[in-house]
Amino acid sequence: MTVRASVETLRLEGVRKSYGVGTPVETEVLHGIDVVIGSGEFTALVGPSGGGKSTLLNLIGLLDQPTGGKVWIQGVETEKLGDAERTRLRGRSIGFVFQYHYLLPAFTALENVMMPMLAVRGFPDDAMRERAAKLLDEVGLTPWRDYRANDISGGQQQRVAVARSLAMKPALVLADEPTGNLDTNSADGVFDVLRQVNESSGTTFLIVTHDPRLAQRCDRIIELVDGRLVADRPNTNVVRRSGAAFSEAGAARLVTPSPELK
Numbered sequence: 001m002t003v004r005a006s007v008e009t010l011r012l013e014g015v016r017k018s019y020g021v022g023t024p025v026e027t028e029v030l031h032g033i034d035v036v037i038g039s040g041e042f043t044a045l046v047g048p049s050g051g052g053k054s055t056l057l058n059l060i061g062l063l064d065q066p067t068g069g070k071v072w073i074q075g076v077e078t079e080k081l082g083d084a085e086r087t088r089l090r091g092r093s094i095g096f097v098f099q100y101h102y103l104l105p106a107f108t109a110l111e112n113v114m115m116p117m118l119a120v121r122g123f124p125d126d127a128m129r130e131r132a133a134k135l136l137d138e139v140g141l142t143p144w145r146d147y148r149a150n151d152i153s154g155g156q157q158q159r160v161a162v163a164r165s166l167a168m169k170p171a172l173v174l175a176d177e178p179t180g181n182l183d184t185n186s187a188d189g190v191f192d193v194l195r196q197v198n199e200s201s202g203t204t205f206l207i208v209t210h211d212p213r214l215a216q217r218c219d220r221i222i223e224l225v226d227g228r229l230v231a232d233r234p235n236t237n238v239v240r241r242s243g244a245a246f247s248e249a250g251a252a253r254l255v256t257p258s259p260e261l262k
């Protein structure tokens with residue numbers, strides 16, 4: 001196993017993915033992806049439906065394996081890891097936020113955030129409760145921490161899901177359309193929380209979004225079309241809704257999405 005300097009959170013080298021391998025309908029959907037994402041980056045992954053974004057996220061999240069190329073997570077080359085090692089690396093290094101929150105409806109916000117920790121340690125303890133409470137505080141949900149997941153709003157549920165994704169202190173959070181089910185205000189609120197966590201803890205984020213407004217609030221925008229990276233650019237006019245970097249030019253982009261982000 002080769003280990004690289006861990007300032008790189010993620011490195012993909014020539015990553016390919018085919019479905020239906022060995023069958024008459026074998027189709028390659030990722031055609032050699034090269035990308036490096038450094039520690040603390042806040043990156044949007046954009047592109048039309050069917051372009052391979054979810055497939056790529058599954059490979060990065062170690063939920064699936066490429067049919068070619070290499071995936072490195074925090075300097076660890078993952079190709080030769082066994083199942084147990086992959087699971088351990090995933091649990092230790094990667095958090096997930098999906099379009100649907102997947103909270104357990106009958107459990108409280110606090111209990112939902114504790115779930116990943118419970119899965120590892122098997123029983124609740126004070127340190128776990130304290131960490132979950134702190135994370136809920138970070139996402140602005142302290143008053144709701146003892147509410148059942150069913151009894152809070154969609155935006156609040158998604159903020160619980162964000163807190164849960166951070167439970168194991170991951171280096172990298174993969175978010176697949178995290179605001180896709182939300183109205184504009186709630187989406188902005190959830191995005192604010194992602195940004196805030198990124199700035200306060202240095203967690204690296206890779207966020208799939210169809211929303212050009214939200215992509216414009218990321219530091220870097222990567223575009224995937226038909227299984228190929230067609231653009232990878234720093235977003236110099238990043239719009240931070242609540243921060244100092246909010247700029248006039250950036251604000252204009254809120255109204256006029258860049259042509260790359262259809």
Ligand code: ADP
Nearest residue numbers: 019020029047048049050051052053054055056
């Ligand atoms: P995106 O997330 O950008 O919408 P996907 O990664 O979901 O794109 O899909 C990329 C391509 O791979 C699409 O053509 C899709 O039909 C195909 N695909 C995705 N998952 C599977 C699968 N499990 N089996 C076969 N084809 C798949």
